Amino acid sequence: MRYSSFLPALAVFGLAACSAAFAQAPGYSNLGRTPSKEEIQAWNQSIGPQGKELPPGSGTAKQGEEIFASKCAACHGANGEGSQLAPRLVGGRGPLNTPTPSRTLANYWPFATTIWDYINRAMPPKQEGSLSGSDIYALTAFILYRNDIIPEGQVLDAASLPKVKMPNRDGFIPDRLEDIHSLRARGCNAGHCP
Numbered sequence: 462m463r464y465s466s467f468l469p470a471l472a473v474f475g476l477a478a479c480s481a482a483f484a485q486a487p488g489y490s491n492l493g494r495t496p497s498k499e500e501i502q503a504w505n506q507s508i509g510p511q512g513k514e515l516p517p518g519s520g521t522a523k524q525g526e527e528i529f530a531s532k533c534a535a536c537h538g539a540n541g542e543g544s545q546l547a548p549r550l551v552g553g554r555g556p557l558n559t560p561t562p563s564r565t566l567a568n569y570w571p572f573a574t575t576i577w578d579y580i581n582r583a584m585p586p587k588q589e590g591s592l593s594g595s596d597i598y599a600l601t602a603f604i605l606y607r608n609d610i611i612p613e614g615q616v617l618d619a620a621s622l623p624k625v626k627m628p629n630r631d632g633f634i635p636d637r638l639e640d641i642h643s644l645r646a647r648g649c650n651a652g653h654c655p
């Protein structure tokens with residue numbers, strides 16, 4: 462009984478508050494400002510599969526090994542084998558078409574450029590953004606080398622990294638159905654395509 466008289470009172474109050482807000486809706490014309498080119502650049506840091514946004518710099522697995530030992534191994538293990546603190550970065554390959562595919566970097570990441578992007582944005586935790594572009598190329602090379610994806614001496618940079626083919630690159634369906642070239646694989650039927 463007490464609730465039934467309480468609730469309608471709230472609803473009436475809510476309505477009144479709403480209509481008051483509408484009556485005084487400001488124009489917002491003098492709020493905020495257009496972000497500067499530098500500000501947009503600082504936020505706009507995603508690296509796509511083709512790696513067009515990758516910055517200058519370069520690195521090899523050997524250089525990456527040293528940086529990994531000092532900045533990453535404490536959590537990811539000396540050889541990238543993982544620990545209770547962080548997932549493994551090396552190994553874990555297997556088929557994708559099982560109910561429990563291994564979602565490791567080497568098995569589950571279709572594009573090598575994502576490794577650069579991820580480290581750049583998120584690692585090491587609480588010190589994101591502290592690594593230089595070349596440090597990140599070197600760390601990416603180290604991780605790819607230890608996964609037997611590139612040779613030890615390969616130099617990674619904005620031109621070579623996008624060309625690295627991840628082992629399961631073809632195990633994924635493109636997110637745009639139009640990009641699936643085989644009409645059969647795309648699920649077309651009698652001239653009708655999804």
Ligand code: HEC
Binds near residue numbers: 529537546
């Ligand atoms: C303080 C511990 C810590 C340190 C140091 C650290 N990481 Fe991580 N890292 C993590 C954790 C935790 C995750 C998982 C985050 C998640 O899934 O949300 C992770 C995830 C990753 C991943 C994605 C792995 C995957 O399969 O999803 C990469 C790549 C990576 N770290 C690289 C690095 C590199 C390179 C360094 C050194 C520059 C580094 N990390 C340092 C804790 C750490």
